[in-house]
Amino acid sequence: MDIQNFVLIAALFANTFLVLLLLEQAKKSVSIAVFTISVGTVAAWTFAMFLYRSGGAEQALLFGRLLYVSAMLIPLTFLYFSFLFPAVKSTLTKQKIILLTIIPTLLGILLFPTNHIISGVFLRPGMEKVIVFGSLYFFYVTYISGYFIWALFNLWQKYWAAKEPLKTQISYIITGTLISIVFGSTFNLFLPSIGDFRFNWLGNVMTLFMVSFITYAIVKKQLFEIRIFLTQLLVGVVAALLLINFLTSQTPFEYFWKGVLFATFLVAGYLLIKSVFNEIKQKEQLQEAYKKLEELDRTKSEFVSIASHQLRTPLSAMKGYISMILEGSYGKLDTKQKKPLESISESNERLIRLVNDLLNVSRIESGKIEMKWEQGSMEEIIKSVVEELAIKAREKNTKLVFEEPESSLPLIRIDKEKIRNVLLNIVDNAIRYTPQGNIVVNAKTQMPNLLISVQDTGEGMTQEEIGKLFQTFSRGGAGMRFSTEGAGLGLYIAKKFLEMHKGRIWAESQGKGQGSTFFVELPVQ
Secondary structure (H helix, E strand, O other): OOHHHHHHHHHHHHHHHHHHHHHHHHOOOHHHHHHHHHHHHHHHHHHHHHHHHHOOOOOHHHHHHHHHHHHHHHHHHHHHHHHHOOOOOOOOOHHHHHHHHHHHHHHHHHHOOOOOOEEEEEOOOOOOOEEEEOOOHHHHHHHHHHHHHHHHHHHHHHHHHOOOOHHHHHHHHHHHHHHHHHHHHHHHHHHHHOOOOOOOOHHHHHHHHHHHHHHHHHHHHOOOOHHHHHHHHHHHHHHHHHHHHHHOOOOHHHHHHHHHHHHHHHHHHHHHHHHHHHHHHHHHHHHHHHHHHHHHHHHHHHHHHHHHHHHHHHHHHHHHHHHHHHOOOOOOOOHHHHHHHHHHHHHHHHHHHHHHHHHHHHHHHHOOOOOOOEEEOHHHHHHHHHHHHHHHHHHOOOEEEEEOOOOOOOOEEEOHHHHHHHHHHHHHHHHHOOOOOEEEEEEEEEOOEEEEEEEEOOOOOOHHHHHHOOOOOOOOHHHHHHOOOOOOOHHHHHHHHHHHOOOEEEEEOOOOOOOEEEEEEEEOO
16 A cells, blocks of 8 residues: 555545534534535545555446546535535525536436546556546536536625625635645646646545635534634544554554554544533533623613612602601691601612612623712811711711821822712711721821721621622621611622722721721822
């Protein structure tokens, strides 16, 4: 067996392997099914070339005609593919299929029983066989060339009409096909027509360009990762080399151990491909699940945003009317009437805060939060927060103080409203969980940052609670015991607002009953 036949066996093995690779995808799409058949015809043509080169004088004419009949099927199936790709269902009518099949059928009839296309085959010692062509060989060449040109024209039209990623996939198909056509037509059609058969086996090998390029395009379209394709191709190439090694054995013992090696590799290769395939499949399933979760998350955010906007208007109206009633705009109220109205007003305020928190979360998650940047004084913001919450602290018998820094704090670029919201949330939480205790707010410059701390002598937290503190809808054990108000959104929003300022927030506590300290860090520049 010469080196050319070894190469043909390797090409045959690679093409057969690609057929096996495509079989699973062929079940899902008619265009891939037709291409799989086309790869099968390439494999059959390569096998026919191997038989033709290996056979003796008695089989030379038979195998020569078989070689040219099998080659006829390649442009026919590829033309079908060019009409169908990238369709999942067939778009070819029966009439069109019959019309496309008439010419190759007639040529096939002329090839075998008659001498009109191939009239004889002659052997030359140490050289390639010579085929004597008949008077109708020109029509055979015209058919092969014409069908391939027609297929390329179809793909070219689809290329210009396509959008990415389909455009790139079609470019792979056209490139691979052109390379194969140039080599195939040169070595298998035109050189033999002038009597040069030295390289007639090379055209079969060069079809690997077409098959590999198109397989890659299809594999990519079907969302397989390229590594599964490369894994299977690598296993196929190594298996082909091991098979060649086995076939060149000289002794029975050599046949035995090389056969065992080949069989072992086939099993190991199959298991490797299966594991890679399963990994890719699991990854695709995870990606699909992730997309669905993202869609659900978007739907949730949209629902929250719409619901919050719808609630905001009536709540604001209620706030206005309750305020007017309490101020006596609709007549004087006695103490007995005022008390329930004040309770309603407080509940309404809590609802407004909740709606605002939900809106903020929705805007943060959708990336639609607006920032109003300006130079601001943290001392002024802290003072206003402490003054606003002083009454609430006194009602809880809690001492709330702001220890002003010895030197003035530098002005920093912030969104005042959002930073004020952050501090309001932290100090309000401290008051809520520190009945009859002390809360101290500090601020100092630690270049290049400004550090604010809110220290209380309240309930304290465990490390587990601290770990969950800045998540959405997260409330510690103390939160559930001390207050039923709040939804566990405030600290999550505070964290996100500070991240937008390139700052950060964290909490420290020695444990239950030991109080807590919240830290806010903002960059000075």
